[in-house]
Amino acid sequence: MKVEIITIGDELLIGQITNTNAAYLSKHLTAIGLEVKWATTVGDDADDLKKALSAALKRSDVVITTGGLGPTHDDITKNVAADYFESDMVFKPEIVERLKHEFAKRGIKMAAVNEGQATVPEKASIIENPVGTAPGLLFEKEGKKCIILPGVPSEMQAICEATVFPMLKKQERTTGQKTIRTTGIAESTLFERLDLNRIEQFAKVAFMPRLSGVDIRLTAKGKHAEELEEKLSNGMRLIREKVGKYIYGYDDEELEEAVAKLLFEKQKTVAVAESCTGGLLAHKLTNISGSSDYFERGVVAYSNEAKMDVLGVPRETLEKHGAVSPETAVTMAEGVRQHGGVDFGISTTGIAGPTGGTKEKPVGLLYVGVANEYRSFSKKFVFFKDRLINKERSVQAALNLLRQELIQA
Amino acid sequence: MKVEIITIGDELLIGQITNTNAAYLSKHLTAIGLEVKWATTVGDDADDLKKALSAALKRSDVVITTGGLGPTHDDITKNVAADYFESDMVFKPEIVERLKHEFAKRGIKMAAVNEGQATVPEKASIIENPVGTAPGLLFEKEGKKCIILPGVPSEMQAICEATVFPMLKKQERTTGQKTIRTTGIAESTLFERLDLNRIEQFAKVAFMPRLSGVDIRLTAKGKHAEELEEKLSNGMRLIREKVGKYIYGYDDEELEEAVAKLLFEKQKTVAVAESCTGGLLAHKLTNISGSSDYFERGVVAYSNEAKMDVLGVPRETLEKHGAVSPETAVTMAEGVRQHGGVDFGISTTGIAGPTGGTKEKPVGLLYVGVANEYRSFSKKFVFFKDRLINKERSVQAALNLLRQELIQA
Numbered sequence: 001m002k003v004e005i006i007t008i009g010d011e012l013l014i015g016q017i018t019n020t021n022a023a024y025l026s027k028h029l030t031a032i033g034l035e036v037k038w039a040t041t042v043g044d045d046a047d048d049l050k051k052a053l054s055a056a057l058k059r060s061d062v063v064i065t066t067g068g069l070g071p072t073h074d075d076i077t078k079n080v081a082a083d084y085f086e087s088d089m090v091f092k093p094e095i096v097e098r099l100k101h102e103f104a105k106r107g108i109k110m111a112a113v114n115e116g117q118a119t120v121p122e123k124a125s126i127i128e129n130p131v132g133t134a135p136g137l138l139f140e141k142e143g144k145k146c147i148i149l150p151g152v153p154s155e156m157q158a159i160c161e162a163t164v165f166p167m168l169k170k171q172e173r174t175t176g177q178k179t180i181r182t183t184g185i186a187e188s189t190l191f192e193r194l195d196l197n198r199i200e201q202f203a204k205v206a207f208m209p210r211l212s213g214v215d216i217r218l219t220a221k222g223k224h225a226e227e228l229e230e231k232l233s234n235g236m237r238l239i240r241e242k243v244g245k246y247i248y249g250y251d252d253e254e255l256e257e258a259v260a261k262l263l264f265e266k267q268k269t270v271a272v273a274e275s276c277t278g279g280l281l282a283h284k285l286t287n288i289s290g291s292s293d294y295f296e297r298g299v300v301a302y303s304n305e306a307k308m309d310v311l312g313v314p315r316e317t318l319e320k321h322g323a324v325s326p327e328t329a330v331t332m333a334e335g336v337r338q339h340g341g342v343d344f345g346i347s348t349t350g351i352a353g354p355t356g357g358t359k360e361k362p363v364g365l366l367y368v369g370v371a372n373e374y375r376s377f378s379k380k381f382v383f384f385k386d387r388l389i390n391k392e393r394s395v396q397a398a399l400n401l402l403r404q405e406l407i408q409a
Numbered sequence: 410m411k412v413e414i415i416t417i418g419d420e421l422l423i424g425q426i427t428n429t430n431a432a433y434l435s436k437h438l439t440a441i442g443l444e445v446k447w448a449t450t451v452g453d454d455a456d457d458l459k460k461a462l463s464a465a466l467k468r469s470d471v472v473i474t475t476g477g478l479g480p481t482h483d484d485i486t487k488n489v490a491a492d493y494f495e496s497d498m499v500f501k502p503e504i505v506e507r508l509k510h511e512f513a514k515r516g517i518k519m520a521a522v523n524e525g526q527a528t529v530p531e532k533a534s535i536i537e538n539p540v541g542t543a544p545g546l547l548f549e550k551e552g553k554k555c556i557i558l559p560g561v562p563s564e565m566q567a568i569c570e571a572t573v574f575p576m577l578k579k580q581e582r583t584t585g586q587k588t589i590r591t592t593g594i595a596e597s598t599l600f601e602r603l604d605l606n607r608i609e610q611f612a613k614v615a616f617m618p619r620l621s622g623v624d625i626r627l628t629a630k631g632k633h634a635e636e637l638e639e640k641l642s643n644g645m646r647l648i649r650e651k652v653g654k655y656i657y658g659y660d661d662e663e664l665e666e667a668v669a670k671l672l673f674e675k676q677k678t679v680a681v682a683e684s685c686t687g688g689l690l691a692h693k694l695t696n697i698s699g700s701s702d703y704f705e706r707g708v709v710a711y712s713n714e715a716k717m718d719v720l721g722v723p724r725e726t727l728e729k730h731g732a733v734s735p736e737t738a739v740t741m742a743e744g745v746r747q748h749g750g751v752d753f754g755i756s757t758t759g760i761a762g763p764t765g766g767t768k769e770k771p772v773g774l775l776y777v778g779v780a781n782e783y784r785s786f787s788k789k790f791v792f793f794k795d796r797l798i799n800k801e802r803s804v805q806a807a808l809n810l811l812r813q814e815l816i817q818a
Contacts (some may be wrong), residue, residue, distance in 0.1 A: 011617055011626065013445040013587060015436025017429050022450070027424025036422040037457065041431070041448035048446065048656065055464070072600045074615045106773075106791040111597030131793055152618055154798050208425060217425065272709075278695025279688035282709040286687025289763055289796055291711075297719065298709030300681075300691040306706035310719055339718065354698055387698055405532065 001168075003029050004060035005039040006052050008067035008077055009151055012041045019068045021156055031251075032165055033173035034062070044068060049080045053146070061144055062168065067151030069134040071113045078121065078137065081148055085139045087123035094118075095126070099133055124148070131158045176228030177219045178203075180239055182246040183213030183255060183400050190214055193242045203235040211392045212255060213248075229354050248403060255399045256284040262406040263294040270402065271340030272298045273332040275323065276366065281395045296340040300331065311335035313382035324349050324361050329369030329378040337371040344405065345371040348398050352387045364390055369396045370405060410577075412438050413469035414448040415461050417476035417486055418560055421450045430565055431474045441574055442582030453477060458489045462555070470553055476560030478543040480522045487530065487546065490557055494548050502785070503527075504535070508542055531775035533557070540567040558724065585629045585637030587612075589648055591655040592622030592664060592809050599623055602651050612644040619803045621664060622657075649794030657812060664808045665693040671815040672703040679811065680705045682720050682741040684732065685759035685775065687711070690804045705749040710741065720744035733758050733770050738778030738787040746780040753814060754780040757792075757807050763797045773799055777807045779814060 005025050013016050022039045029036050042048040049068075056063040068077035082089055095118035103110040113284025117133050120126060127136030127147070132155035137148040147164055149156045149378060182190065187209050194216075199205055203218035216239060220231035242245065248258045263270065272281050282298030285291060299310050304323060307313040312335040313328060321327040329349050350366035357363035364383035370376065381397050383390045414434050420426050431448045432665055438445050446469060451457040458477075465472040477486035491498055504527035512519040523542050529535060536545030536556070541564035544555040556573055558565045591599065597619045603625075608614055612627035625648060629640035649656065657667040672679065681690050691707030694700060708719050711731060716722040721744040730736040738758050746754025759775035766772035773792040779785065790806050792799045 009617075010615055010628070011644065012432075013435050013443075013448065014439040015432045015434070016588065016617075016626070018432040019448075023421075023424045023427040026422050036424075036463075037454075039422065039428075039450035043446065045446075052447075065469075070616065070618065071597055072616050074567070074613075080669065086783070105771075108595075111595060111601060113597040114601050118583075131795060131798075154620070154795065180591075206420075206425065274688075274691075278700070278704075279683075279707050281689025282683075282688025283686075283692050283800070284688075286709070286711065286761075287797060287800070291687070295687075295709075297715035298688050298707075298711075299719070300695070300704075300707030300709075301689070302695065302701050302707075303705045303749075306749070310706065310708070340712075340715070363603045388696060391692070391696070391735040 001034055001062060002037050002060040003034045003062045003064065003168075004056040004057055006049075006063060006065040007039070007041045007151075008044065008049060008065055009119050010043040013043045021151065021153060024153065025064060025066070025160070028160065028165060029168070030175075032169045032176055033175055034168060035175075044074050044076055046076050046080050049077065053081070053084050057144055057146060059366040061292065062147065063145070064147045064149065064164070066149045067155050069148065069150040070408060071116050077148055081124070081137065081139065081146065082121035085121065085123050085141060085146070087121040087139075087255065087282060089119050091119050092126070095120070095135065100115055102133075127159055127163050129155055129159055130162055131155050136163070172263065173225055173228060174221060174223065176222065176225075176232055178218045178232045178236060179251050179255065180216040180218070180236060180247055181213060181249045181255075182216065182243060183248055185214065185243060185246040187214045190216065190243060194239060195242070199235050199238045205235075211389060212396050213246075223387045245291040248400070255396060255403065256287055259285070259403050259406065260288040260294065261289065262403060263289070266406060266409055268344060268406065268409060269294050269296055269340075269342040270344040270346060271296045271336045271342045271370075273336035273345065273347040274298065274300050275302065275307070275332070275348060277348040277391050277394050277398070278302070278352070280391050281346070281348060281398055284395055284399065296342045297336070299336055301365055307332065308365050310339075312339070322361070324351055324365060326367050326378040328373070329367035330376045331369075333369030333371035333378075343372060343409070344402060345369070346398055346402050348394055350390075350394060352390045352394075354387055355386050366390075366394045366397065368394075368401050370401055372405060372409070410443055410444045410471060411469040412443045412471045412577075413446055413465040413471065415454065415458075415465055415472060415474040416448070416450045416560075417458060417474060419452045422452050426515070430560065430562060433562065433566060434473060434475070434481040434569070437569065437574060438577070439584070439586065441578045442584060443577060444584060453485060455485050455489050458486065459493055462490070462493050466553055466555060471556065473558065473573070475558045475565050478557065478559040479590055480525050480542070486557055490533070490546065490548065490555065491530035494530065494532050494550065495557075496530040496548075498528050499531045500528050501535070504529070504544065504787045511542075527733060536568055536572050538564055538568055539571055540564050542817070545572070581659070582634055582637065583630060584630065585631070585634075585642045587627045587645060588660050589625040589627070589645060589656055590622065590658045590662060590664075591652060592805055594623065594652060594655040596623045599625065599652060603648060608644050608647045611640040612646075614644075620798060620804050623657075657809070662768065664805060664812070665696060668694070668808050668812050668815065669700065669703065671695040671812065672676055673699070675815060675818055677753060677815065678703050678705055678749075678751040679755060680745045680751045681707045682745035682754065682756040682778075683707065683709050684711065684716075684741070684757060685761040686757040686800050686803050686807070687761070687802050690755070690757060690807055693804055693808065705751045706745070708745055716741065719748070721748070731770070733760055733774060733776065735776050735778075735787040735789065738776035739780070739785045740778075742778030742780035742787075743785050752781060752818070753811060754778070755807055757803055757812050759799075759803060761796045761803070762794050763796055775799075775803045775806065777803075777810050779810055781814060
């Protein structure tokens with residue numbers, strides 16, 4: 001089944017935002033076995049949108065649009081689609097009631113302009129929006145589907161997960177994919193260690209370097225789900241044999257989720273002491289629902305006073321070795337572990353940049369400290385010049401050290 | 410002059426990579442005053458690409474393609490374009506000479522497969538690639554231009570900066586844009602408060618809701634730069650008059666940058682005490698280079714013990730009012746302000762979800778605490794069910810309260 005995506009909005013054509021909606025839809029539609037053939041972007045222009053809809057519905061079985069469904073004057077998608085499918089507009093009071101109820105729950109009076117959301121094309125089915133005010137719409141004509149979604153990524157994604165993907169998923173799959181996520185190993189090293197000829201007897205291999213590490217994507221073709229499963233699991237087995245210890249998860253699993261799973265499973269607790277990562281390590285560890293079971297506290301000790309007061313780093317350590325040093329990393333980890341009364345203390349100290357480096361301690365330098373019941377140690381990393389990327393990579397390195405410790409715990 | 414973008418590659422249609430080339434081109438073409446009307450993505454498929462080229466060259470004056478220009482079997486763009494423009498292919502030895510020279514400079518022997526780069530369509534002009542092996546191509550026909558570029562972002566960008574943008578820039582600008590960024594006010598309320606008829610006498614208005622708030626984009630048309638400037642500044646003035654206090658920045662400026670600017674300017678310092686935002690507030694505040702000048706410490710006090718030990722929240726407050734309460738928010742802010750010896754203490758406590766809510770304290774509930782030299786107070790917010798979105802929105806609310814305090818400071 002061929003699918004096509006139309007993303008709508010001037011903000012995409014002036015480059016104000018990157019088209020993450022197209023990437024999200026492409027990825028998830030491919031993952032449920034559909035073939036995405038075209039993706040088109042048009043501005044908030046009725047004529048262009050109508051032309052794009054017409055071309056797409058000729059070529060493809062399913063067309064998904066995002067954007068232009070809000071309550072204001074520049075949101076034209078609903079009317080253009082109604083026009084294209086020759087549908088009258090009708091007012092559905094039950095939509096207003098639901099919206100009023102949602103606003104009331106949050107203690108906010110609903111602005112009158114939102115009532116417009118309840119005027120919808122008669123020929124469309126309503127797709128409920130679990131997290132916002134603009135409902136999605138589904139038109140069906142001559143065996144083809146046109147699915148109209150809002151452009152706010154969180155709303156679009158929530159509707160897709162609740163309704164659109166389950167609805168489109170109901171046919172036999174002939175393509176299957178699996179992503180194997182690694183961290184702590186370079187793309188070129190992976191390439192050298194893996195026996196690509198053997199793996200590609202089962203599935204095509206693609207390497208995708210990311211800030212979080214390198215993902216390996218397997219794509220298998222076959223006649224039915226069992227064949228796909230078997231080919232993918234053969235491919236995965238060959239990869240695990242060679243580079244298993246660098247694999248932290250599969251598909252969309254993030255490193256922090258893998259760490260959280262281990263913490264839950266082994267009933268261990270953690271506290272973190274951050275300098276250069278500035279709270280990002282705590283943020284990642286608390287992104288998981290239920291994290292209060294394992295996360296006790298985090299300290300972002302930017303000043304030396306905070307390092308001494310809250311973490312108990314001795315003044316002499318800071319004076320002798322400096323704030324960015326293996327010694328400081330270790331005492332930070334030990335301090336937060338002891339104060340938090342937890343199993344693991346993890347610390348970061350480094351130079352995030354882009355300024356503040358010296359010849360001995362360049363921008364991108366990082367020490368991660370680890371303390372547990374039996375030992376404390378630090379590990380050194382050197383990254384690049386970009387502050388935000390350095391924070392991301394530093395947190396990834398710290399989480400991976402914690403993951404390795406947990407596997408042994 | 411209307412421009413259209415065609416991005417080529419299976420990797421875009423399976424969602425393996427986000428289409429940053431389209432965003433880059435859109436942004437820079439708009440910035441030099443061109444109007445980008447459509448953007449299309451097709452896979453590595455000759456038939457689709459030919460159809461896309463044909464449709465684009467009918468609609469627009471300039472078509473830019475990226476991707477499919479490499480030396481391997483799945484790179485089809487050059488041949489499809491030659492076919493479309495009915496051009497023979499010719500071998501240009503000077504291209505091979507240049508490539509050999511480039512490889513020699515880097516001390517590498519050129520792989521034979523690169524010789525294919527020297528076979529080019531006879532009707533195309535060569536656009537030199539200053540950083541890679543695949544040259545760009547320019548076809549001109551009936552007053553229209555078709556510019557064929559490689560897909561590797563660094564190569565595409567280098568060719569654009571050296572040749573494509575200067576070539577296309579040779580006319581007076583007729584479109585100008587400005588984005589006004591607001592937070593703490595709903596899209597529907599903005600729509601009701603602004604006098605759109607008056608503003609649109611100067612510039613077209615578009616509302617773009619984001620997690621960070623609502624952006625208002627003004628687009629003006631005019632004969633020259635001064636006219637555009639004047640129209641945009643008239644539009645901005647009308648918006649500032651009605652909703653000025655919700656505006657935190659313009660164009661790409663983030664809320665944390667606006668806050669950092671105020672902190673630098675007024676030489677104030679801040680420390681944060683987070684519960685439900687789990688480190689994200691500290692992370693945002695430390696994303697700015699030089700943040701150690703204003704950011705003293707952050708505490709992520711997930712456990713009640715951490716709230717008592719590190720922030721000095723009295724046990725009675727926690728027992729009587731609970732961890733998620735205005736009272737706890739205020740004592741957290743006061744505690745971190747006092748321990749950090751800073752001008753502002755900011756705290757967050759709430760229920761990020763998706764579980765853990767009760768009837769009285771639902772998921773999405775947030776209290777932000779603020780403490781300064783003169784007063785302490787808290788403010789209540791209610792968001793939705795999604796944990797990560799709640800963390801983002803909560804941090805945005807906290808940063809905005811800090812911004813408002815700083816404006817008065």
